[in-house]
Amino acid sequence: MPADAAVPGSSPESAADRGSLTVLLLASTLGVMGGATIAPVIEVIRQALDVGGTAAGLVLTSHSLAIALVSPLVGRTTDRFGPRLPLAAGLVVYGLGGGAGLVIDSYPVLFASRLILGVGAAAVFTCSTAALLGLYRGEMRDKVMGWRTTATTAGGFAYPLAAGALGNASWHAPFAIYLIGLPLGAATLLALPKTSHASPSDPSAKGSRRGAVRLLREHPLVLALCGLWVATTGLMMVLAVSLPRRLDQLGIHDTLVVALYGTVLASGAASLVGLTYAKLTARLGYAALMRTAAGAWTAALLVFAVAEHWAVLMLVPVLTGIGSGITMPTLTVLVDHAAPAEQRGTATSLQATALFGGQFASPLVFGPLIDATSIATGALVAAAGTAGILAALFRLKEPDQTTGLTDTGEGDRPEAPADERPQRGS
Structure with missing residues (x-):
């Protein structure tokens, strides 16, 4: 193995490794922030473009549909060529698609730009x-996955607040935040190690061409875990969509207070989990952590349904943040354990399809239910769903620590062919 490649189970000691980690963590702040970044000004956009509430809502969610549809193709490209070039290109597209809102005054054009952003x-x-899964192993992987969660939640806190401040000048101004993707794209080319795609005769090349459907058929645990992504995201979106209305019912009308209420508490709880994630996994294991997350979600939904005072409702974002802080790194690692190493990109892309597909579908499922009944009823139905997930998770076993599918040390997976090993450089 080259001296500058990441050593399984080690820390990023060289400047090059630290540069790679920094770029990847910064990129992680962007991946799930497509809609939340402009959420504070969505009502202003609706009025400025003279569109209805549903059309305005699609500005926030249309990128999720694009992510769900495009991710499998991105995954196969990543398996074929490595993550460096697709990530750099994706960051540039992200910056251009998102930043286009700075100069757009037409709803159809804005909608199209949101699909490009996706x-x-x-x-x-x-x-x-x-890239993070490929560079690190063992305890260091758990630490990095925890840091990634903290970075993601930090973005979830910082970008909406920055958008809210910029929105006081113009509804176009918050779209400038997306332009951060452009310098990050250039930094990716400089910081991440080069990887050569496999030759047609390599087993990994054949594996990378198997596709998502065959991966799910041959590895049913990957399918089950992706289904868990869909279910949990869809159920927990009930809180994200309904929390402002619930606070309004309890007499909290200030939009800044509403934003701080949901963002600060949830992000803070998830960030703390991320910073301690490696210790939690070492002490409890992945399966127990997933059951803890499902229990936290169920409790959050029950409190949300019955709370009659804003102080009690403060428990909801805290419990939600704990669940999300656990689930994002844990499911990511579990899917990687369950899939072949040469199809890591495809397996990761299926998580994106499941995550954002569930996010996009949730309002379509729960919106009519809540409109026909009440917010409390929708929350109770969602709580029944998360309770069912909790019961099912008692069948989840820890990854086999003795097979080649588990990344616990240098001998945990077969070493990559020589022409696929990372080579540092631009």
């Missing part, structure tokens, strides 16, 4: 995750 976000989410 294409870039699919590459950012999939490639940054695959």
